Amino acid sequence: MVFRQRMTAGLRLAAVTVLMLALAACNATPAPTATPVPLPAVAVDVSDTALTMPADVPAGLVQVTVSNSGQAPHSPLFARLNDGVTQEQFMETMQTDQSGTAALALVSLLGGAQAKPGASQQMVFDFKPGNYIAIDMGEGGPTGGPPLMANFTATAGSGPAPAAPVATVNAELIDFQFTLPDQIKSGAQTWKIENKGGQWHEMGIFKLNEGVTVDDVMAMMMSETPPEGPPPFEDVAFWAPMSQGQHAWWTVDLPPGVYTVMCFLPDFSSTPPTSHLEHGMVRTLTVTE
Numbered sequence: 001m002v003f004r005q006r007m008t009a010g011l012r013l014a015a016v017t018v019l020m021l022a023l024a025a026c027n028a029t030p031a032p033t034a035t036p037v038p039l040p041a042v043a044v045d046v047s048d049t050a051l052t053m054p055a056d057v058p059a060g061l062v063q064v065t066v067s068n069s070g071q072a073p074h075s076p077l078f079a080r081l082n083d084g085v086t087q088e089q090f091m092e093t094m095q096t097d098q099s100g101t102a103a104l105a106l107v108s109l110l111g112g113a114q115a116k117p118g119a120s121q122q123m124v125f126d127f128k129p130g131n132y133i134a135i136d137m138g139e140g141g142p143t144g145g146p147p148l149m150a151n152f153t154a155t156a157g158s159g160p161a162p163a164a165p166v167a168t169v170n171a172e173l174i175d176f177q178f179t180l181p182d183q184i185k186s187g188a189q190t191w192k193i194e195n196k197g198g199q200w201h202e203m204g205i206f207k208l209n210e211g212v213t214v215d216d217v218m219a220m221m222m223s224e225t226p227p228e229g230p231p232p233f234e235d236v237a238f239w240a241p242m243s244q245g246q247h248a249w250w251t252v253d254l255p256p257g258v259y260t261v262m263c264f265l266p267d268f269s270s271t272p273p274t275s276h277l278e279h280g281m282v283r284t285l286t287v288t289e
């Protein structure tokens with residue numbers, strides 16, 4: 001009797017051991033997961049004389065890499081033409097309308113990152129189907145001839161949608177403030193930029209020289225007379241104007257330091273238009289090791 005009980009207990013133990021081993025084996029095998037859909041990639045090349053990119057891009061989330069092969073910094077701005085607006089109409093309006101407000105009414109601006117000479121920038125846009133322009137006012141602007149432009153069309157596909165990038169920094173643009181963390185880590189960070197305001201906004205990111213304050217920079221920017229000597233800050237990064245309701249992701253790599261973020265765009269609701277900077281659209285950002 002005692003022997004039988006022992007044997008039964010032994011069998012039970014064996015059964016439990018087998019079951020545990022089986023469970024362990026199950027845990028060791030990764031559960032099947034859906035293969036992540038990679039973001040479609042679009043390459044944009046900008047030089048001092050041309051802006052080239054594919055004429056057709058997928059609608060939805062698209063990773064855009066802007067590479068600058070020129071000698072000057074370039075900031076291609078991506079814009080969706082409102083439904084029914086042609087590129088010719090937009091160009092004509094831009095040339096005839098000095099203030100720029102009529103041309104602006106024809107498009108939604110998605111922004112875009114400035115690429116320094118020989119460098120590239122990565123961003124992710126969420127393209128609604130439609131017709132777009134990429135326009136660079138940089139060296140081709142007021143002093144250097146006509147702006148550089150490319151047209152493209154975003155068409156919806158039938159495949160599964162890629163997942164949105166995971167942001168490590170959230171940047172919200174409102175009238176007239178930046179909502180940003182006080183501190184971020186150095187190295188490549190994915191910023192999600194959202195314009196939650198009622199006006200257009202941009203981000204100029206400047207690294208302050210040792211001992212320079214935001215007030216010093218503000219005084220310099222507001223000054224009527226151009227300052228003498230080199231500026232007390234470094235123009236590190238720039239995100240081009242973005243219309244209200246738009247969002248995008250941008251991979252920004254900032255070295256440690258103290259930065260100021262500013263928006264210089266005009267507020268067309270005031271007469272004469274005052275800059276968003278004058279409305280207080282300035283923010284200090286510290287980048288730590």
Ligand SMILES: [Cu+2]
Nearest residue numbers: 201202263276
């Ligand atoms: Cu602004």
